[in-house]
Amino acid sequence: MSTVRMPAEALWRSLRLPAESLSHLLLSEQPDPSVNSSFRIGTVAQTTIGLSGLAAAEFHKLRTGIKQDVSIEARHAVLEFKSEAYYSVEGESGDEFALFDALAGVYRTKDDSYVRIHTNFPHHKQGILDILHCEPTRESISAAILQWNAEDFETEASNRNMVATALRSFEQWNAHPQGQALADTPPVVLMKVGDAPKREACGSAARPLEGIRVLDLTRVLAGPVCGRTLAAHGADVLWITSPKLPALPMLDVDTSRGKRTTQLDLNQPASREKLASLVDEANVFLQAYRPGGLASKGFGVEDVVKRRPGIVYASLCAYGWEGPWKGRRGFDSLVQTATGFNVAEAEAFAEYTSDNPLRPLPPKALPLQALDHAAGYLLAFGIQAALCKTVTEGGSWEVRVSLAAVGRWIRSLGQLSPASGFGKGPPLPPRAMDGPEVSRYATRIKQSQVSTEKFKGKAMIALTHAAKLSATPALEGEAPMRLDAHPPAWLSRRG
Numbered sequence: 001m002s003t004v005r006m007p008a009e010a011l012w013r014s015l016r017l018p019a020e021s022l023s024h025l026l027l028s029e030q031p032d033p034s035v036n037s038s039f040r041i042g043t044v045a046q047t048t049i050g051l052s053g054l055a056a057a058e059f060h061k062l063r064t065g066i067k068q069d070v071s072i073e074a075r076h077a078v079l080e081f082k083s084e085a086y087y088s089v090e091g092e093s094g095d096e097f098a099l100f101d102a103l104a105g106v107y108r109t110k111d112d113s114y115v116r117i118h119t120n121f122p123h124h125k126q127g128i129l130d131i132l133h134c135e136p137t138r139e140s141i142s143a144a145i146l147q148w149n150a151e152d153f154e155t156e157a158s159n160r161n162m163v164a165t166a167l168r169s170f171e172q173w174n175a176h177p178q179g180q181a182l183a184d185t186p187p188v189v190l191m192k193v194g195d196a197p198k199r200e201a202c203g204s205a206a207r208p209l210e211g212i213r214v215l216d217l218t219r220v221l222a223g224p225v226c227g228r229t230l231a232a233h234g235a236d237v238l239w240i241t242s243p244k245l246p247a248l249p250m251l252d253v254d255t256s257r258g259k260r261t262t263q264l265d266l267n268q269p270a271s272r273e274k275l276a277s278l279v280d281e282a283n284v285f286l287q288a289y290r291p292g293g294l295a296s297k298g299f300g301v302e303d304v305v306k307r308r309p310g311i312v313y314a315s316l317c318a319y320g321w322e323g324p325w326k327g328r329r330g331f332d333s334l335v336q337t338a339t340g341f342n343v344a345e346a347e348a349f350a351e352y353t354s355d356n357p358l359r360p361l362p363p364k365a366l367p368l369q370a371l372d373h374a375a376g377y378l379l380a381f382g383i384q385a386a387l388c389k390t391v392t393e394g395g396s397w398e399v400r401v402s403l404a405a406v407g408r409w410i411r412s413l414g415q416l417s418p419a420s421g422f423g424k425g426p427p428l429p430p431r432a433m434d435g436p437e438v439s440r441y442a443t444r445i446k447q448s449q450v451s452t453e454k455f456k457g458k459a460m461i462a463l464t465h466a467a468k469l470s471a472t473p474a475l476e477g478e479a480p481m482r483l484d485a486h487p488p489a490w491l492s493r494r495g
Contacts, residue, residue, distance in 0.1 A: 004029055007047045007413060008054075011378075015190050015385045017058060024069045025054050031074035033425030037367055038348035038415045039341070044370060045077035045466075048377035053467030053474075055384035056233040060208035060472060062391045063201050068471035076441050077466040079428070081373040084221065084254045086442075087462040088433045089481065098250070099369075101125060106167070106337070106363045107142055113150040114167040114363055116337040117141075117157075121246045127162040163329050167363050170340035170411065178404070179339070181323025187374075187401065187409035188382040192389070193301060194396035196310035201391055207234025207472055211493050212387065215240060215278055216259065218288035220248060220331065221369060222403065223316050224255030225376030227286060230383065231258030232465050232474040236491050238278065240264050241483045249482075257445060257462060258477030260486040266297050274488050275299065279308050281490055284383055288316040290327050305396040312386040314399040316379055321400060332372040335403040336365060344415065352418035367428055375406045433461045441466075448480040 004027050012022055027046050028034075034042030053070040061067055079086060084099065101119040109115055119125035129136055131153075132144035145153060150166035157164035173179040205211065209230055216227035216239040224239070231237040237259040241247065244265055264271035276298070279285065285304050287294055294300055301313045318330025336342055342363035349355075349364050382399035389397055415421070429437045443464045447457065460481070465474035480486065 002027075002029075004031065004043075007043060008051055011047070011051060011188065011381070012054070014186055015188065015382070017055070017385055017388065021054065021058055021061075024057065024067065025050050026069055026071040028072065028074035033416055033421050034074045034078045035367055036422050036425035036427045038345055038418055038421035039366060039370070039410060040413045040416065041081070041366070041368070041370055042074040042078055043413055044374050044410050045081045046072040046074045048374045048381070049077045049080060049466050052229050052377045052380040052384070053469055055381045055388070056208040057469055057472075059384050059387050059391075060205065062388055063205045063208075064203050066471055068469055071468045071470070072466055078368070079438070079441060080463055080466045081370060082368040082428060083463050084251050085431055086433065086438055087254050087460055089253065089460045090458040100333070103136060103138060103141060104333075106342075107145040109148055109150040109153065109166075110146055111149040113360060114337075115145060115148075115150050115153050115164050116167070116334055116342075116363070118163040118331050118334055120248060123246070124163055127160055128157065128164065131156055131160060131162065158328055161329065163331065163334055165330070165334040165338035167337055167342060167360070168340055169343040173339045178319055178323040178325040182320050182402075182404055182408060185320055185322075185402070185405045185408070187406045188378045189400040190382055190386055190389075191398045191400070192393075192395045193313070193398045194305040194309055196390070196395050198392070198394035199310065199387075199390040205234075207475065208469075209233040209235035209384075209387075212236070212283045213281060213490055214238065214284040214286060215275075215282045216286045217294075218286060218316065219245075221251060221255065221372040222332070222375040222379070223286060223288035224252070225373055226314070226316070226379040226383070227259055228255050228257055229377060229380040229465075230284070231477055233384075233472070234475060235284070236260070238262060238486070238488070238490070239483070240275070240488070242266065243484070247483055252483060253460065253479065253481050254462060256481065256483070257479045258475060259480065260448070260491075261480045261483045262486050262488040263484045264488060266299075272297060276307065278488060278490065279304055279311075282308060282311060283387070284312045284314065286314045286379070286383070290329065291315075291317055291321050292327070301398050309396055310390055310394070312383055312390070312397050312399065314379055314383050314386075315401075316375060317402050319404045320402040330403060332369040332403060333365060335371055335407055337363060339404055339407050340411070341366060341407065348415060348418045349422055352422040370410065371403045371407050374410065375401050375403055378406060438463075443476050445476055445479045448478040448485055
């Protein structure tokens with residue numbers, strides 16, 4: 001077994017998938033450094049994207065008997081880990097693109113530490129301002145947060161259902177009760193949660209997930225990346241969001257590719273009834289509510305499995321299903337800060353630049369949302385592994401992935417020397433889709449045939465999928481470019 005495949009081999013075997021299939025996974029032999037970071041982002045990207053592709057190929061083999069190779073180029077995989085930045089829509093300048101709100105970021109605290117706040121959604125921004133009693137400017141927030149100790153502010157934000165985390169080192173996270181609760185948690189957990197007959201294998205599927213119906217109830221990045229990946233392998237993915245919740249259109253355009261989009265307000269009985277009817281014909285239920293969040297609406301794992309035996313129920317959360325933070329809100333940037341990545345990256349960069357000011361060093365984020373993207377592809381890997389189990393063993397299955405557990409796995413891969421990570425790791429290219437590097441991986445995607453004034457008849461340029469399947473190449477699909485483009489209904493299955 002090639003050493004470059006060792007991380008993939010460990011995860012593949014952990015889900016009890018056939019070891020002989022690993023020989024069909026073809027990875028870059030020197031994936032690191034593929035970007036300017038001390039962490040092995042190239043390995044992380046090609047491993048997680050590769051596993052999602054290999055699991056698709058495995059399910060297709062079970063259905064058709066066809067074997068195929070899955071190849072990944074590490075740099076392409078790294079750019080796909082930043083896909084939300086690398087797209088353009090015809091007629092749109094893209095000048096307003098920003099991954100984070102202007103007020104989001106890190107701020108110094110009274111106890112000579114830092115906190116990171118997340119203000120992309122209006123209610124989160126207002127909630128932080130209400131705690132601080134300050135004006136919506138970075139200067140005003142900086143002055144107000146200097147009156148707080150880091151962990152005190154983190155606790156107050158959580159108590160008010162806001163999102164902020166205190167800066168911690170790896171050692172501090174290890175000692176934290178939530179870090180200890182996650183100490184033995186793998187990045188992907190697969191559990192049989194009910195009995196059901198074996199899925200009948202169909203020998204005529206043209207795509208790995210042809211005929212598989214996926215309900216996608218996720219938001220922002222990791223969950224939507226998972227749904228986009230399943231769509232690329234042929235699934236009918238219906239992305240359901242709420243018309244009452246704020247959206248992030250600049251992210252949603254990219255992560256909606258290949259899906260159909262619709263909206264339901266699950267606080268309304270009629271919408272819950274509609275979702276229940278969709279569950280009756282679904283094969284996968286993908287959700288990113290906090291643990292227990294959907295059970296109150298009648299769509300917890302027990303509810304869905306009882307209603308639809310044989311289904312795969314996949315869940316994503318920030319900090320896992322055990323421990324004092326199991327219900328806490330979180331996003332990639334916040335989990336990076338809370339669990340030690342921002343300290344470790346800052347220390348490595350300071351060593352590389354020989355810049356050693358008084359501690360603490362200002363936090364340094366990873367160059368991309370590595371936890372989000374890795375979690376999304378690992379979730380797709382787990383879902384497709386579970387679909388394989390429905391053929392070989394039968395049953396209903398639950399898949400669990402948390403950002404914090406994925407972070408532990410990334411950390412377990414170790415760090416590069418600062419000279420290698422920052423001295424040899426190439427930076428991400430400019431956002432221009434006609435640039436020499438980005439254009440190598442770009443493709444044109446048509447808008448879905450829906451009625452919309454702003455995007456009617458337009459197309460977008462986006463990155464191709466990095467997982468290259470030799471027999472069933474990933475579908476680039478169409479792009480709805482809005483969250484309410486389709487009715488809440490399934491497409492007819494062929495045959």
